[in-house]
Amino acid sequence: ARHFMTRASDQASLGAYLDTNEAVTLAQAQAADERIAAGDTAPLLGVPIAHKDIFVTKDFASTAGSKMLDNYRSPFDATVVERLAQAGCVTLGKLNCDEFAMGSANENSAFKPVRNPWDTSRIPGGSSGGSAAAVAARSAPAATGTDTGGSIRQPASFCGITGIKPTYGRASRYGMIAFASSLDQAGVMARTSEDCAMLLSAMCGPDPDRDSTSLDVPAQDFTKSLNESIEGLRIGVPKEFFGEGLSADVRAAIEAALKQYEQLGAKLVDITLPRTQLSIPVYYIIAPAEASSNLSRFDGVKFGHRAKNYSDLTDMYEKTRAEGFGDEVKRRIMIGAYVLSHGYYDAYYLQAQKIRRMIADDFQNAFKQCDVIAGPVAPTVAWKLGEHGSDPLADYLADIFTLPGSLAGLPGMSIPCGFGEAQMPVGMQLLGNYCAEAKLLNTAHKFQ
Numbered sequence: 001a002r003h004f005m006t007r008a009s010d011q012a013s014l015g016a017y018l019d020t021n022e023a024v025t026l027a028q029a030q031a032a033d034e035r036i037a038a039g040d041t042a043p044l045l046g047v048p049i050a051h052k053d054i055f056v057t058k059d060f061a062s063t064a065g066s067k068m069l070d071n072y073r074s075p076f077d078a079t080v081v082e083r084l085a086q087a088g089c090v091t092l093g094k095l096n097c098d099e100f101a102m103g104s105a106n107e108n109s110a111f112k113p114v115r116n117p118w119d120t121s122r123i124p125g126g127s128s129g130g131s132a133a134a135v136a137a138r139s140a141p142a143a144t145g146t147d148t149g150g151s152i153r154q155p156a157s158f159c160g161i162t163g164i165k166p167t168y169g170r171a172s173r174y175g176m177i178a179f180a181s182s183l184d185q186a187g188v189m190a191r192t193s194e195d196c197a198m199l200l201s202a203m204c205g206p207d208p209d210r211d212s213t214s215l216d217v218p219a220q221d222f223t224k225s226l227n228e229s230i231e232g233l234r235i236g237v238p239k240e241f242f243g244e245g246l247s248a249d250v251r252a253a254i255e256a257a258l259k260q261y262e263q264l265g266a267k268l269v270d271i272t273l274p275r276t277q278l279s280i281p282v283y284y285i286i287a288p289a290e291a292s293s294n295l296s297r298f299d300g301v302k303f304g305h306r307a308k309n310y311s312d313l314t315d316m317y318e319k320t321r322a323e324g325f326g327d328e329v330k331r332r333i334m335i336g337a338y339v340l341s342h343g344y345y346d347a348y349y350l351q352a353q354k355i356r357r358m359i360a361d362d363f364q365n366a367f368k369q370c371d372v373i374a375g376p377v378a379p380t381v382a383w384k385l386g387e388h389g390s391d392p393l394a395d396y397l398a399d400i401f402t403l404p405g406s407l408a409g410l411p412g413m414s415i416p417c418g419f420g421e422a423q424m425p426v427g428m429q430l431l432g433n434y435c436a437e438a439k440l441l442n443t444a445h446k447f448q
């Protein structure tokens with residue numbers, strides 16, 4: 001733990017960490033040492049991990065990257081944090097992210113941007129940008145992340161590390177500051193799929209009393225099947241993921257990786273996910289709709305920021321929210337309130353829900369022909385800080401390959417598979433059917 005704490009302070013200019021507390025970390029490390037001395041052989045005992053600042057923690061501030069929660073302390077730990085602590089993990093601190101996990105570049109953090117360790121003039125991806133940068137810069141051996149529309153897979157891809165988002169509902173959302181509840185899912189980022197498998201095994205499992213959407217699927221040891229043969233594995237290659245818009249460097253890296261899979265005995269199968277394009281408008285209706293509802297709790301009354309000067313209650317609400325939320329969060333609250341409003345609900349929200357179902361059906365059709373799906377995570381490598389300027393659409397469009405899997409609630413991974421333009425890492429996306437995390441990790445492990 002000391003090694004990683006030193007690395008974290010040496011690498012402070014990356015902006016990956018938002019809160020650390022040496023005394024807390026060392027006390028947890030000491031407790032792990034004592035369990036080891038007493039003969040406990042739990043595999044994760046003493047393994048340091050850092051948490052995305054979307055997970056609430058008792059011992060560190062929990063800000064969700066927002067001024068609204070600056071210095072906020074939670075009275076409890078998120079289930080995921082609690083489970084990893086029970087398994088013996090030692091918390092290194094809290095990691096920077098886009099405000100309320102809304103973003104693709106970590107430029108929406110209210111505190112500071114995160115820099116990509118491979119080229120500090122570039123973004124690390126988002127919204128779990130701090131998690132990806134910390135793992136890539138070796139200031140944490142592993143980190144938790146959350147993925148609503150790609151926020152684990154895309155930063156993992158941009159920073160050259162491995163990340164997995166399990167099936168929606170496999171990891172508890174309790175204590176994850178909510179963005180879009182029907183999409184939000186916790187996962188993990190680390191160097192290898194083996195590390196991810198160990199950590200994910202500790203994180204997942206039902207939590208029926210605290211998360212009503214938690215799946216009733218028992219915890220599983222994902223390391224058991226890592227070495228299974230992938231001879232004859234059918235890998236579906238969706239033609240929509242290789243159309244125009246995919247940059248030549250990323251395409252070349254992915255095609256080379258697919259060849260390598262063929263050499264490992266897998267069979268490539270052409271598949272189609274015909275509604276891929278629609279996933280952008282559908283996601284950017286559903287996610288803001290849910291966000292506008294979830295974020296209504298930040299009113300200055302119970303917790304977080306409260307405006308100093310106000311004339312009455314309504315004025316207090318308005319000033320608190322005007323001061324506490326950043327531009328992207330305000331934009332999404334407005335879009336969300338609009339698509340849910342009377343007269344527009346049927347035209348936008350309901351329509352989006354129907355297409356969401358069709359996107360999920362497209363995947364079920366595809367899985368009749370293949371066992372896993374492979375393709376790019378993002379159309380390009382990590383772009384330069386500020387390159388998308390104030391154009392939110394440029395960020396939204398770059399989510400095209402991660403959104404379909406999120407809307408369907410499927411498990412997905414990003415594994416490093418080469419380098420593209422400017423020697424920046426390229427990640428390959430693997431998507432599996434519901435609860436096929438073990439198959440995904442096995443497929444990834446064989447490649448690594």
Ligand code: GLN
Pocket residue numbers: 101102103104126127146147148149150151152179287399
């Ligand atoms: N980039 C997407 C968004 O801005 C996804 C974010 C996420 O997965 N948390 O909403």
